[in-house]
Amino acid sequence: MIEFNGVTKSFGPKHVLRGVDLTIPRGTSMVVIGGSGTGKSVLLKCVLGLIKPDGGSITVEGGEGHDRDAFLARFGMLFQGGALFDSLPVWQNVAFRLLRGALARPRDEAKAIAVEKLRRVGLSPDVADLFPAELSGGMQKRVGLARAICAEPEIIFFDEPTTGLDPIMAGVINELVREIVTEMGATAMTITHDMTSVRAIADNVAMLHDGKIRWTGPVSEMDASGDPYLDQFIHGRAEGPIAAVR
Numbered sequence: 001m002i003e004f005n006g007v008t009k010s011f012g013p014k015h016v017l018r019g020v021d022l023t024i025p026r027g028t029s030m031v032v033i034g035g036s037g038t039g040k041s042v043l044l045k046c047v048l049g050l051i052k053p054d055g056g057s058i059t060v061e062g063g064e065g066h067d068r069d070a071f072l073a074r075f076g077m078l079f080q081g082g083a084l085f086d087s088l089p090v091w092q093n094v095a096f097r098l099l100r101g102a103l104a105r106p107r108d109e110a111k112a113i114a115v116e117k118l119r120r121v122g123l124s125p126d127v128a129d130l131f132p133a134e135l136s137g138g139m140q141k142r143v144g145l146a147r148a149i150c151a152e153p154e155i156i157f158f159d160e161p162t163t164g165l166d167p168i169m170a171g172v173i174n175e176l177v178r179e180i181v182t183e184m185g186a187t188a189m190t191i192t193h194d195m196t197s198v199r200a201i202a203d204n205v206a207m208l209h210d211g212k213i214r215w216t217g218p219v220s221e222m223d224a225s226g227d228p229y230l231d232q233f234i235h236g237r238a239e240g241p242i243a244a245v246r
Contacts, residue, residue, distance in 0.1 A: 001026040001155065001187040002047060006056035008211075009042055016042050018211030019056065024204075026061075029181050029188040031198050031219075033233065034208035035242065040191040043208065044157060047189070048077070060155075073102060075155040076148035076186075078177075080163050082140040084132040084147075091128035094118060094146045103151055117146040121176055138169035145173070149180055156181065158190035162197050174200035195234055198222075207233065209242065 002024040009017040016039040024030040034040050045051040047058050049071070060071060084093045094114035098105045105113070115125050121142040132140055141161070148156055161177055162170035178201045181188045190201060198205060199219065206216040207230050215227045222234060232240030 001028075001061060002189065003059045004043075004047075004056065005059070007043070007046060007053045007058060008055040009039075009046060009051065009053050015211055017046070017053070020208070020211070020213055022206055022213050022216060024187060024189055026187055027185050028203040029178070029190070029201055030204050030206060031190045031192060031202035032206045032208055033191075033193060033195075033198060035193065035233065038208050039211055040208055041159065044159060044189070044191055048075075048157065073151070074153060075157060076151065076153035078141075078144050078148045078156070078158045078161055080160040082132070082137075082144045084140060084143060086132055089129050089131055090118070090135070090143055091115060093132065093143060094128075094150050096147060097151050113150060114146070117150050118143070120149070120180070121146045122172070137164055138166075138172070141165060141169075141173055142176070145176060145180070149184065152184070153186060155187045155189070156184075158188065158192075158201075160192050160194070161190065161201075162192070162194050167196075170194070170196065171200075177201045195236075198234075209233075 004020045004022040007017050007020040020043060032040055032043065042051060046053050091111050091114040092099065094117055095110040097103050098110040098113060115128050118127055123139065123142055135143065158177060162173055165173060174197050192198065202219040204216065205219050205222050207214045209229050215225055215230045217225065225231065228241050232242050
């Protein structure tokens with residue numbers, strides 16, 4: 001579904017991506033892991049078209065994706081900080097894409113869809129008319145997830161889905177992500193350093209280190225990979241080939 005071939009990106013003298021090669025099969029959940037500052041977010045921004053790679057290619061279903069609007073209509077995104085619009089009630093946040101542009105629906109229909117998506121993530125209809133400031137962090141994350149799936153996307157991107165949540169709510173979000181991706185048959189790409197999320201939502205794992213994919217394979221093979229970089233990261237060891245930033 002998504003393929004990275006030799007993707008490079010630098011910011012001045014800082015080489016962030018040094019030739020990333022990665023394939024994400026259709027209908028699977030790929031989780032990209034790696035330490036802070038290793039380029040996970042840059043990789044995600046490249047596939048979204050927010051940043052233009054210096055070299056290499058990113059293809060979606062074998063195409064370069066020159067029609068950006070057509071590509072954007074196919075994906076959903078759960079942002080790290082929720083990124084809800086404070087001035088809009090919850091249902092308008094969820095139905096944002098259904099109220100404008102090529103996907104526009106009548107207002108009543110858009111609200112009904114939003115309420116149904118809120119129900120899918122465990123929120124009652126009365127939440128629809130509240131504003132984001134009236135919600136807890138966990139509820140805001142669920143609203144963000146409802147928005148990500150509102151237009152029935154083929155591809156869903158998750159940026160650190162459990163950041164800022166307590167362990168119980170993080171577990172709830174992980175279960176929701178896994179269930180929804182499976183139900184929709186969507187292709188998912190998640191970036192995270194939360195190993196609990198990795199084990200809960202991944203079919204396949206890729207470790208990004210020093211601008212390249214260090215290891216990739218099924219999550220079931222992760223613990224026995226034999227790769228010293230991956231082994232140090234997943235077990236959180238201070239000693240190993242990955243130098244801690246001090």
